Amino acid sequence: MHDCPYCKKLEAYNFGDYLDKTQHWIIFLAPNQSNLGTCVVALNRHHPTLTGLNTSEWEEFTELVERMESAVKNAFQATLFNWGCLMNSFYLENNLEPHLHWHFIPRYRDPVEFAGHIFEDPHFGYMRPRPPKNISPDVREKIISKIKEYM
Protein backbone atom coordinates (compact mmCIF):
# COMPACT_ATOMS: atom_id res chain seq x y z
CA MET A 1 0.00 0.00 0.00
CA HIS A 2 2.00 3.00 1.21
CA ASP A 3 3.62 4.22 4.37
CA CYS A 4 1.26 6.76 5.91
CA PRO A 5 0.47 5.65 9.49
CA TYR A 6 -2.91 7.30 9.32
CA CYS A 7 -3.95 5.40 6.19
CA LYS A 8 -2.77 2.22 7.90
CA LYS A 9 -5.19 3.01 10.70
CA LEU A 10 -7.98 3.38 8.18
CA GLU A 11 -7.43 -0.16 6.85
CA ALA A 12 -9.95 -1.47 9.37
CA TYR A 13 -12.58 0.61 7.60
CA ASN A 14 -12.25 -1.35 4.35
CA PHE A 15 -12.58 1.76 2.21
CA GLY A 16 -10.60 0.05 -0.59
CA ASP A 17 -7.16 0.43 -2.18
CA TYR A 18 -5.17 3.62 -1.78
CA LEU A 19 -5.34 5.77 -4.90
CA ASP A 20 -4.15 9.25 -3.95
CA LYS A 21 -4.19 11.79 -1.16
CA THR A 22 -4.30 15.51 -0.64
CA GLN A 23 -3.69 17.48 2.52
CA HIS A 24 -7.17 16.81 3.91
CA TRP A 25 -8.56 13.80 2.01
CA ILE A 26 -7.51 10.27 1.08
CA ILE A 27 -8.93 8.67 -2.07
CA PHE A 28 -9.47 4.91 -2.17
CA LEU A 29 -10.60 2.77 -5.09
CA ALA A 30 -13.72 1.25 -3.51
CA PRO A 31 -13.91 -2.52 -2.92
CA ASN A 32 -16.98 -2.69 -5.18
CA GLN A 33 -16.11 -1.90 -8.82
CA SER A 34 -19.47 -2.98 -10.26
CA ASN A 35 -19.58 0.67 -11.32
CA LEU A 36 -16.14 1.22 -12.83
CA GLY A 37 -14.12 3.86 -10.98
CA THR A 38 -16.18 3.91 -7.79
CA CYS A 39 -14.13 5.56 -5.03
CA VAL A 40 -14.29 6.48 -1.38
CA VAL A 41 -13.00 9.91 -0.38
CA ALA A 42 -12.18 9.85 3.34
CA LEU A 43 -11.28 12.77 5.56
CA ASN A 44 -7.64 12.81 6.64
CA ARG A 45 -8.52 13.17 10.36
CA HIS A 46 -11.02 11.47 12.60
CA HIS A 47 -14.29 13.38 12.51
CA PRO A 48 -17.82 11.97 12.23
CA THR A 49 -20.03 14.51 10.38
CA LEU A 50 -20.11 17.11 7.63
CA THR A 51 -20.98 19.57 10.37
CA GLY A 52 -17.63 20.66 11.72
CA LEU A 53 -15.58 20.42 8.54
CA ASN A 54 -13.39 23.49 8.30
CA THR A 55 -13.16 25.85 5.34
CA SER A 56 -9.95 24.45 4.02
CA GLU A 57 -11.30 20.87 4.14
CA TRP A 58 -14.42 21.88 2.23
CA GLU A 59 -12.40 23.87 -0.31
CA GLU A 60 -10.15 20.95 -1.00
CA PHE A 61 -13.14 18.63 -1.29
CA THR A 62 -14.75 20.85 -3.91
CA GLU A 63 -11.51 20.84 -5.92
CA LEU A 64 -11.42 17.04 -5.67
CA VAL A 65 -14.99 16.80 -6.99
CA GLU A 66 -13.91 18.61 -10.16
CA ARG A 67 -10.67 16.62 -10.54
CA MET A 68 -12.31 13.24 -9.98
CA GLU A 69 -15.30 13.88 -12.22
CA SER A 70 -13.02 15.11 -14.98
CA ALA A 71 -10.57 12.20 -14.57
CA VAL A 72 -13.20 9.44 -14.66
CA LYS A 73 -15.09 11.10 -17.50
CA ASN A 74 -11.91 11.21 -19.56
CA ALA A 75 -10.66 7.79 -18.50
CA PHE A 76 -13.86 5.79 -18.93
CA GLN A 77 -16.45 8.10 -20.55
CA ALA A 78 -18.75 8.08 -17.52
CA THR A 79 -22.09 9.78 -18.19
CA LEU A 80 -22.66 11.31 -14.75
CA PHE A 81 -21.61 10.95 -11.12
CA ASN A 82 -23.40 10.17 -7.86
CA TRP A 83 -21.95 11.62 -4.66
CA GLY A 84 -23.17 10.53 -1.26
CA CYS A 85 -22.21 11.08 2.35
CA LEU A 86 -24.26 8.48 4.22
CA MET A 87 -22.39 7.13 7.29
CA ASN A 88 -25.21 4.67 7.96
CA SER A 89 -23.28 1.50 8.73
CA PHE A 90 -21.35 3.02 11.63
CA TYR A 91 -24.58 3.26 13.56
CA LEU A 92 -25.35 -0.36 13.00
CA GLU A 93 -23.40 -3.55 13.34
CA ASN A 94 -19.83 -2.35 13.58
CA ASN A 95 -18.16 -0.63 16.47
CA LEU A 96 -15.72 1.51 14.53
CA GLU A 97 -15.85 5.22 15.27
CA PRO A 98 -17.77 7.04 12.50
CA HIS A 99 -15.16 8.35 10.05
CA LEU A 100 -16.35 10.94 7.55
CA HIS A 101 -16.19 9.81 3.93
CA TRP A 102 -17.89 10.35 0.58
CA HIS A 103 -18.98 7.74 -1.94
CA PHE A 104 -18.16 8.65 -5.54
CA ILE A 105 -20.07 6.47 -8.00
CA PRO A 106 -19.63 7.00 -11.74
CA ARG A 107 -22.71 6.09 -13.81
CA TYR A 108 -22.63 4.81 -17.38
CA ARG A 109 -25.24 4.93 -20.09
CA ASP A 110 -23.11 2.53 -22.18
CA PRO A 111 -20.96 -0.46 -21.22
CA VAL A 112 -17.20 0.13 -20.97
CA GLU A 113 -14.55 -2.37 -21.96
CA PHE A 114 -11.42 -2.16 -19.84
CA ALA A 115 -8.61 -4.56 -18.96
CA GLY A 116 -10.41 -7.55 -20.42
CA HIS A 117 -13.72 -6.91 -18.66
CA ILE A 118 -17.01 -5.38 -19.69
CA PHE A 119 -18.29 -2.98 -17.03
CA GLU A 120 -22.01 -2.35 -17.26
CA ASP A 121 -24.45 -0.16 -15.33
CA PRO A 122 -27.75 -2.02 -15.70
CA HIS A 123 -29.50 0.26 -13.18
CA PHE A 124 -28.43 3.46 -14.96
CA GLY A 125 -30.96 6.11 -13.94
CA TYR A 126 -31.60 4.47 -10.55
CA MET A 127 -29.82 4.00 -7.23
CA ARG A 128 -29.82 0.24 -6.64
CA PRO A 129 -26.95 -1.53 -4.91
CA ARG A 130 -25.17 -4.30 -6.83
CA PRO A 131 -22.79 -7.00 -5.58
CA PRO A 132 -19.07 -6.43 -6.23
CA LYS A 133 -17.75 -7.36 -9.68
CA ASN A 134 -15.23 -10.15 -9.55
CA ILE A 135 -11.94 -8.65 -10.78
CA SER A 136 -8.32 -9.41 -9.91
CA PRO A 137 -5.99 -7.16 -7.87
CA ASP A 138 -4.12 -6.61 -11.13
CA VAL A 139 -7.22 -5.18 -12.80
CA ARG A 140 -7.82 -2.99 -9.74
CA GLU A 141 -4.27 -1.65 -10.13
CA LYS A 142 -4.96 -0.87 -13.79
CA ILE A 143 -8.11 1.06 -12.87
CA ILE A 144 -6.14 3.06 -10.30
CA SER A 145 -3.37 3.84 -12.80
CA LYS A 146 -5.86 4.91 -15.44
CA ILE A 147 -7.68 7.28 -13.09
CA LYS A 148 -4.38 8.74 -11.83
CA GLU A 149 -3.25 9.25 -15.40
CA TYR A 150 -6.15 11.66 -15.87
CA MET A 151 -6.00 13.36 -12.46
Add this chain to the structure above:
Amino acid sequence: MHDCPYCKKLEAYNFGDYLDKTQHWIIFLAPNQSNLGTCVVALNRHHPTLTGLNTSEWEEFTELVERMESAVKNAFQATLFNWGCLMNSFYLENNLEPHLHWHFIPRYRDPVEFAGHIFEDPHFGYMRPRPPKNISPDVREKIISKIKEYM
Protein backbone atom coordinates in the same frame (compact mmCIF):
# COMPACT_ATOMS: atom_id res chain seq x y z
CA MET B 1 -46.30 28.87 -2.77
CA HIS B 2 -44.49 32.18 -3.11
CA ASP B 3 -43.75 34.71 -5.78
CA CYS B 4 -40.28 33.94 -7.06
CA PRO B 5 -40.52 33.33 -10.83
CA TYR B 6 -37.55 31.01 -10.69
CA CYS B 7 -39.11 28.79 -8.03
CA LYS B 8 -42.27 28.71 -10.14
CA LYS B 9 -40.20 27.34 -12.97
CA LEU B 10 -38.88 24.63 -10.68
CA GLU B 11 -42.40 23.40 -9.90
CA ALA B 12 -42.18 20.97 -12.82
CA TYR B 13 -39.32 19.26 -10.98
CA ASN B 14 -41.54 18.21 -8.08
CA PHE B 15 -38.83 18.93 -5.50
CA GLY B 16 -41.50 19.50 -2.82
CA ASP B 17 -42.85 22.48 -0.88
CA TYR B 18 -40.88 25.67 -0.58
CA LEU B 19 -39.20 25.97 2.81
CA ASP B 20 -36.54 28.67 2.54
CA LYS B 21 -33.99 30.17 0.22
CA THR B 22 -30.58 31.76 0.28
CA GLN B 23 -28.81 33.64 -2.47
CA HIS B 24 -27.70 30.47 -4.27
CA TRP B 25 -29.94 27.64 -3.02
CA ILE B 26 -33.65 26.91 -2.57
CA ILE B 27 -34.74 24.48 0.15
CA PHE B 28 -37.84 22.35 -0.40
CA LEU B 29 -39.53 19.97 2.01
CA ALA B 30 -39.33 16.79 -0.08
CA PRO B 31 -42.55 15.10 -1.29
CA ASN B 32 -41.53 11.94 0.62
CA GLN B 33 -41.59 12.48 4.40
CA SER B 34 -41.18 8.80 5.33
CA ASN B 35 -38.00 10.11 6.93
CA LEU B 36 -39.19 13.17 8.83
CA GLY B 37 -37.56 16.39 7.64
CA THR B 38 -36.29 15.08 4.29
CA CYS B 39 -35.46 18.05 2.06
CA VAL B 40 -34.22 18.87 -1.41
CA VAL B 41 -31.65 21.67 -1.72
CA ALA B 42 -31.70 22.93 -5.30
CA LEU B 43 -29.29 25.34 -6.93
CA ASN B 44 -30.78 28.76 -7.63
CA ARG B 45 -29.71 28.72 -11.30
CA HIS B 46 -29.87 26.12 -14.03
CA HIS B 47 -26.72 24.01 -13.96
CA PRO B 48 -26.42 20.23 -14.25
CA THR B 49 -23.35 19.07 -12.25
CA LEU B 50 -21.27 19.69 -9.13
CA THR B 51 -18.43 20.39 -11.54
CA GLY B 52 -18.84 24.06 -12.37
CA LEU B 53 -20.29 25.28 -9.07
CA ASN B 54 -18.55 28.51 -8.13
CA THR B 55 -16.85 29.25 -4.83
CA SER B 56 -19.66 31.31 -3.45
CA GLU B 57 -22.23 28.58 -4.26
CA TRP B 58 -20.11 25.93 -2.52
CA GLU B 59 -19.50 28.19 0.49
CA GLU B 60 -23.17 28.84 0.91
CA PHE B 61 -23.93 25.14 0.55
CA THR B 62 -21.49 24.24 3.33
CA GLU B 63 -23.15 26.80 5.59
CA LEU B 64 -26.54 25.29 4.77
CA VAL B 65 -25.28 21.81 5.68
CA GLU B 66 -24.47 23.05 9.18
CA ARG B 67 -27.71 24.99 9.55
CA MET B 68 -29.94 22.19 8.32
CA GLU B 69 -28.26 19.45 10.32
CA SER B 70 -28.45 21.57 13.44
CA ALA B 71 -32.09 22.56 12.84
CA VAL B 72 -33.38 19.03 12.23
CA LYS B 73 -31.35 17.61 15.10
CA ASN B 74 -32.85 20.17 17.44
CA ALA B 75 -36.36 19.99 15.99
CA PHE B 76 -36.75 16.21 15.78
CA GLN B 77 -33.70 14.63 17.48
CA ALA B 78 -32.37 13.07 14.28
CA THR B 79 -29.44 10.72 14.87
CA LEU B 80 -27.48 11.41 11.69
CA PHE B 81 -27.92 12.75 8.16
CA ASN B 82 -27.49 11.34 4.66
CA TRP B 83 -26.55 13.76 1.89
CA GLY B 84 -26.63 12.73 -1.74
CA CYS B 85 -26.20 14.40 -5.12
CA LEU B 86 -27.45 11.77 -7.56
CA MET B 87 -29.16 13.31 -10.60
CA ASN B 88 -30.03 9.85 -11.93
CA SER B 89 -33.62 10.32 -13.00
CA PHE B 90 -32.86 13.16 -15.40
CA TYR B 91 -31.01 10.68 -17.58
CA LEU B 92 -33.95 8.35 -17.67
CA GLU B 93 -37.62 8.77 -18.32
CA ASN B 94 -38.12 12.50 -18.03
CA ASN B 95 -37.04 15.17 -20.42
CA LEU B 96 -36.44 17.96 -17.96
CA GLU B 97 -33.01 19.56 -18.11
CA PRO B 98 -30.80 18.19 -15.28
CA HIS B 99 -31.04 20.69 -12.42
CA LEU B 100 -28.45 20.36 -9.67
CA HIS B 101 -29.88 19.44 -6.27
CA TRP B 102 -28.97 17.65 -3.06
CA HIS B 103 -31.05 15.14 -1.11
CA PHE B 104 -30.95 15.71 2.65
CA ILE B 105 -32.30 12.68 4.53
CA PRO B 106 -32.39 12.71 8.35
CA ARG B 107 -32.01 9.26 9.95
CA TYR B 108 -33.54 8.22 13.24
CA ARG B 109 -32.53 5.54 15.67
CA ASP B 110 -35.82 6.07 17.56
CA PRO B 111 -39.35 6.86 16.34
CA VAL B 112 -40.48 10.48 16.56
CA GLU B 113 -44.00 11.61 17.38
CA PHE B 114 -44.99 14.81 15.63
CA ALA B 115 -48.29 16.43 14.66
CA GLY B 116 -50.30 13.31 15.46
CA HIS B 117 -48.07 10.91 13.51
CA ILE B 118 -45.34 8.48 14.44
CA PHE B 119 -42.37 8.79 12.08
CA GLU B 120 -40.17 5.71 12.06
CA ASP B 121 -36.94 4.80 10.28
CA PRO B 122 -37.16 1.01 10.02
CA HIS B 123 -34.10 0.82 7.74
CA PHE B 124 -31.91 2.88 10.09
CA GLY B 125 -28.32 1.93 9.26
CA TYR B 126 -29.14 1.17 5.62
CA MET B 127 -30.05 3.06 2.45
CA ARG B 128 -33.33 1.56 1.27
CA PRO B 129 -36.02 3.62 -0.44
CA ARG B 130 -39.46 3.72 1.18
CA PRO B 131 -42.80 4.85 -0.25
CA PRO B 132 -44.01 8.30 0.87
CA LYS B 133 -45.77 8.55 4.23
CA ASN B 134 -49.39 9.60 3.89
CA ILE B 135 -49.64 12.98 5.65
CA SER B 136 -51.85 16.00 5.02
CA PRO B 137 -50.71 19.35 3.61
CA ASP B 138 -51.37 20.74 7.09
CA VAL B 139 -48.88 18.35 8.65
CA ARG B 140 -46.35 19.25 5.94
CA GLU B 141 -46.80 22.91 6.88
CA LYS B 142 -46.16 22.05 10.52
CA ILE B 143 -42.95 20.23 9.62
CA ILE B 144 -41.78 23.24 7.62
CA SER B 145 -42.58 25.64 10.46
CA LYS B 146 -40.78 23.49 12.99
CA ILE B 147 -37.62 23.26 10.87
CA LYS B 148 -37.65 27.00 10.18
CA GLU B 149 -38.09 27.69 13.89
CA TYR B 150 -34.68 26.07 14.46
CA MET B 151 -32.90 27.45 11.39
